[in-house]
Amino acid sequence: xxxxxxxxxxxxNENAVQRFIRALELDTRMLGMLVALVVIWxxxxxxxxxxxxxSGGLFGGSFLTPRNLWILLVQTTVIAVMTTGMVxxxxxxxxxxxxxxxxxxxxxxxxxxxxxxxxxxxxxGHPVIWLAAVVFAIALGSAIGFVNGVLIAYGQIPSFIVTxxxxxxxxxxxxxxxxxxxxxxxxxxxxxxxGNGPAASIGPIxxxxxxxxxxxxxxxxxxxxxxRRIHFKFATKPIWAEFLTGIVGCAAVLGITAVVNAYPYPxxxxxxxxxxxxxxxxxxxEDRAGxxxxxxxxxxxxxxxxxxxxxxxxxxxxxxxxxxVTMTFIARRTRxxxxxxxxxxxxxxxxxxxxxxxxxxxxxxxxxxxxxxxSAIIASARLDAATTALGTLNELYVIAAAVIGGTSLAGGxxxxxxxxxxxxxxxxxxxxxALLNVDSAYTNILVGGVLVLAVFVDQLYRRRVN
Amino acid sequence: MKFKTLxxxxxxxVMSIAPTAVxxxxxxxxxxxxxFQEERWKIDEAAIKAVVEAAGDTYVSTxxxxxxxxxxxxxxxxxxxxxxxxxxxxxxxxxxxxxIQKINDAGIKAxxxxxxxxxxxxxxxxxxxxxxxxxxxQEMLKVKPEGRYAFIKGDKGxxxxxxLFQGMMxxxxxxxxxxxxxxxxxxxxxxxxxxxxxxxxxxxxxxxNNGVDAVLSENDGMASGVVAAxxxxxxxxxxxxxxxxGDLAAINRxxxxxxxxxxxxxxxxxxxxxxxxxxxxxxxxxxxxxEGVAKFNGGAKGVEMNSILLAPTPITKDxxxxxxxxxxxxxxxACAGVAAGAVPACG
Numbered sequence: 148x149x150x151x152x153x154x155x156x157x158x159x160n161e162n163a164v165q166r167f168i169r170a171l172e173l174d175t176r177m178l179g180m181l182v183a184l185v186v187i188w189x190x191x192x193x194x195x196x197x198x199x200x201x202s203g204g205l206f207g208g209s210f211l212t213p214r215n216l217w218i219l220l221v222q223t224t225v226i227a228v229m230t231t232g233m234v235x236x237x238x239x240x241x242x243x244x245x246x247x248x249x250x251x252x253x254x255x256x257x258x259x260x261x262x263x264x265x266x267x268x269x270x271x272g273h274p275v276i277w278l279a280a281v282v283f284a285i286a287l288g289s290a291i292g293f294v295n296g297v298l299i300a301y302g303q304i305p306s307f308i309v310t311x312x313x314x315x316x317x318x319x320x321x322x323x324x325x326x327x328x329x330x331x332x333x334x335x336x337x338x339x340x341x342g343n344g345p346a347a348s349i350g351p352i353x354x355x356x357x358x359x360x361x362x363x364x365x366x367x368x369x370x371x372x373x374x375r376r377i378h379f380k381f382a383t384k385p386i387w388a389e390f391l392t393g394i395v396g397c398a399a400v401l402g403i404t405a406v407v408n409a410y411p412y413p414x415x416x417x418x419x420x421x422x423x424x425x426x427x428x429x430x431x432x433e434d435r436a437g438x439x440x441x442x443x444x445x446x447x448x449x450x451x452x453x454x455x456x457x458x459x460x461x462x463x464x465x466x467x468x469x470x471x472v473t474m475t476f477i478a479r480r481t482r483x484x485x486x487x488x489x490x491x492x493x494x495x496x497x498x499x500x501x502x503x504x505x506x507x508x509x510x511x512x513x514x515x516x517x518x519x520x521x522s523a524i525i526a527s528a529r530l531d532a533a534t535t536a537l538g539t540l541n542e543l544y545v546i547a548a549a550v551i552g553g554t555s556l557a558g559g560x561x562x563x564x565x566x567x568x569x570x571x572x573x574x575x576x577x578x579x580x581a582l583l584n585v586d587s588a589y590t591n592i593l594v595g596g597v598l599v600l601a602v603f604v605d606q607l608y609r610r611r612v613n
Numbered sequence: 614m615k616f617k618t619l620x621x622x623x624x625x626x627v628m629s630i631a632p633t634a635v636x637x638x639x640x641x642x643x644x645x646x647x648x649f650q651e652e653r654w655k656i657d658e659a660a661i662k663a664v665v666e667a668a669g670d671t672y673v674s675t676x677x678x679x680x681x682x683x684x685x686x687x688x689x690x691x692x693x694x695x696x697x698x699x700x701x702x703x704x705x706x707x708x709x710x711x712x713i714q715k716i717n718d719a720g721i722k723a724x725x726x727x728x729x730x731x732x733x734x735x736x737x738x739x740x741x742x743x744x745x746x747x748x749x750x751q752e753m754l755k756v757k758p759e760g761r762y763a764f765i766k767g768d769k770g771x772x773x774x775x776x777l778f779q780g781m782m783x784x785x786x787x788x789x790x791x792x793x794x795x796x797x798x799x800x801x802x803x804x805x806x807x808x809x810x811x812x813x814x815x816x817x818x819x820x821x822n823n824g825v826d827a828v829l830s831e832n833d834g835m836a837s838g839v840v841a842a843x844x845x846x847x848x849x850x851x852x853x854x855x856x857x858x859g860d861l862a863a864i865n866r867x868x869x870x871x872x873x874x875x876x877x878x879x880x881x882x883x884x885x886x887x888x889x890x891x892x893x894x895x896x897x898x899x900x901x902x903x904e905g906v907a908k909f910n911g912g913a914k915g916v917e918m919n920s921i922l923l924a925p926t927p928i929t930k931d932x933x934x935x936x937x938x939x940x941x942x943x944x945x946x947a948c949a950g951v952a953a954g955a956v957p958a959c960g
Contacts, residue, residue, distance in 0.1 A: 195820065198820075199820060199821075202820070202822065209819055209820050209822075212819070214819055215819050218815050218819065222812055222815070225808075271949075271950070328860065328861050328862070329807075329833070329834060329837060329860050329861070329862040329863075330862070331837060331862035331865070331866075332862070332865075332949075332950070341841075342845075343841065343844055343845040344844075344845070412847075413823065413845070413846040413847050413848075414823075414847070415846065415847025415848055415851070416845075416846065416847035417847075418847070419847060526808065529808075529811070529841065530807055530808055530811060530837060530838060530841050531837070531840075531841045531844070532807065532837045532841070532862055534807055534834060534837070536804065536805070536806045536807060536808075536834060537806075537807065537808060539804060539806060540803075540804070577812070578812065578816055581800065581812060581813050581816035581817075582816045582819060582820050583820075584798060584799070584800065584817075584820070586769070586800075586801060587769065587800065587801050587802070587803050587809075588769060588801075591803070
């Protein structure tokens with residue numbers, strides 16, 4: 148996890164690019180993945196532009212539009228949240244195959260609680276309902292994860308077996324809880340966790356405030372880190388590298404903020420929002436409101452051009468960001484996190500050094516369960532329904548995202564941000580292929596191929612570095 | 614009790630057998646179920662049991678628990694019990710054939726219940742699956758005779774997904790050829806999963822810039838995903854969506870106006886028709902004399918069989934009462950959140 152190249156022996160025969168990367172202390176794997184992401188995005192935008200010209204994307208397609216990128220972020224959240232936990236599980240040399248079925252159980256049980264139990268009892272829309280549902284989902288996920296962990300650590304059953312059993316058993320459990328029926332609709336406030344509707348995003352002002360705050364945080368972290376290094380007499384980055392890191396980091400955050408703010412409410416939603424909030428609809432707009440595509444000269448514009456509201460960051464994306472920051476902190480800055488990486492790197496040594504590896508295993512699986520609970524909330528809120536089918540096969544995508552993101556199945560190696568980038572990459576492939584109207588069979592072949600290719604490239608990279 | 618049984622029996626007779634058939638109670642009707650994992654089979658069983666017992670016959674059953682081997686053993690055991698008719702819900706349409714041969718050899722009548730196996734001696738009773746697609750398209754044509762259609766199809770590995778699409782195309786072909794209907798998106802949905810359908814619909818709306826006037830979704834689960842995607846664009850309720858299965862949540866959506874139709878296959882109807890046919894066969898009736906029997910050769914091998922194909926019920930805003938009356942859904946479940954006066958059944 149910690150970058151060991153700092154102050155290490157510099158290779159004498161470095162070229163300019165290598166020196167540049169080393170000065171910035173960049174994670175070259177991550178850099179490679181970002182390049183891959185950009186290539187995929189541009190490729191899809193060009194391809195979708197060829198198929199349907201004039202869609203307004205950066206390269207003429209419909210992929211690199213604020214709307215698609217906004218939806219892409221939301222679509223990634225369910226897998227991204229779970230994959231942050233899977234990183235720790237895999238780093239600990241374990242596996243959790245039950246997360247998909249666990250998501251079904253938690254989503255269906257939470258749905259039953261809010262729709263069949265609390266709804267009739269407290270009256271539909273009572274504020275206690277969504278709160279109880281959220282607490283219940285996370286608690287239930289943690290409880291299931293805890294049992295998994297105890298069976299693995301103290302029952303000494305391989306995690307592959309325990310969670311394979313869970314994968315099969317939990318899907319049956321999910322079916323029984325609601326006897327197979329789809330539970331819908333979700334509580335109105337609960338639904339906001341899915342990101343649909345005006346109230347489920349924080350709007351342009353708060354999005355800018357948040358973007359600016361994160362920017363300030365980045366600067367503070369750079370300054371603190373430099374001070375600490377000077378204090379401990381470590382080698383520091385060249386001052387230009389510090390500035391470049393800060394500028395690029397801030398530009399990225401503000402850029403994403405600009406993108407989510409560039410996605411306006413869909414015309415009908417804007418119209419309803421205006422009516423609900425007593426915002427006057429500009430003259431000449433309402434008579435065009437019946438259709439969704441309006442032409443202004445040659446250009447396709449929103450029919451409610453005069454009535455535009457920026458969407459901003461959707462709640463599920465904010466939850467995912469919060470989870471990512473928390474999990475990164477846990478992994479890198481807490482004793483628990485260091486123990487996980489130490490144990491994954493060498494279980495015997497960690498145990499001899501006094502780490503309670505069994506209890507550690509239980510804690511990691513409980514954490515995994517809690518994250519599944521959060522994903523279950525987002526998934527069922529987004530679908531506005533809880534069904535047994537929700538979450539099926541998600542375990543494969545969660546594991547694939549972690550592995551594409553550089554988590555080693557041999558244990559001891561993995562990063563949270565890498566895994567999230569892996570999830571984003573996989574969802575980009577799926578969304579892009581769907582945008583091109585490609586049969587899902589080809590998408591599955593592509594995603595599977597990318598998984599194997601990613602690990603192969605990773606192996607080559609590691610061999611060269613060592 | 615006896616009197617009541619006789620009256621019901623008479624009713625069952627009138628419904629099912631040719632007038633010349635001779636009444637004979639005391640027969641045994643057996644069912645070999647493939648599984649009880651899905652909730653619906655319990656509804657089928659209740660319907661069959663009710664008819665059989667009302668006729669004074671005996672109902673026996675086995676549950677294969679999702680195993681072709683167990684089903685073969687189950688059927689041997691049923692043959693050993695000297696039953697008169699065996700209804701088979703085949704777990705595997707091909708692996709079941711040797712067992713069906715044994716049934717034929719023992720002089721017992723076989724009925725293929727809901728799942729087809731291709732044996733010319735058996736009677737095949739199911740819902741008209743191509744018909745479901747046709748009904749969806751017909752209901753959609755009533756409200757959107759022209760416009761941009763999106764097709765959210767089921768899993769590509771399931772032949773039903775293609776049957777349904779064929780049925781839709783039969784109905785829509787004239788309007789598509791005439792340029793009135795454009796096919797703007799057409800995707801298979803892995804595992805018939807609602808969340809996959811939601812993502813596919815989101816991409817469809819993005820690629821067409823919300824240029825979709827109608828969505829033909831092949832079942833209710835996927836319709837829930839489609840409606841969620843439409844809702845995010847403020848289009849739920851203005852763009853009609855189809856579905857099938859009579860899911861409780863889907864019937865509620867029909868009442869709320871966010872879904873146009875849920876084509877419902879009433880398992881009670883299927884069970885009742887099959888049980889009446891079984892009793893008729895047990896009493897020695899010729900299969901072709903049973904009401905509704907026609908020849909069917911649409912299976913994979915094209916074997917001609919006697920069959921009864923039931924028409925499913927389209928549930929729309931206007932006839933939600935049908936599902937409530939059948940005890941399939943309560944009024945509270947169907948009408949949750951529906952404004953007063955909007956839907957006849959909800960008052």
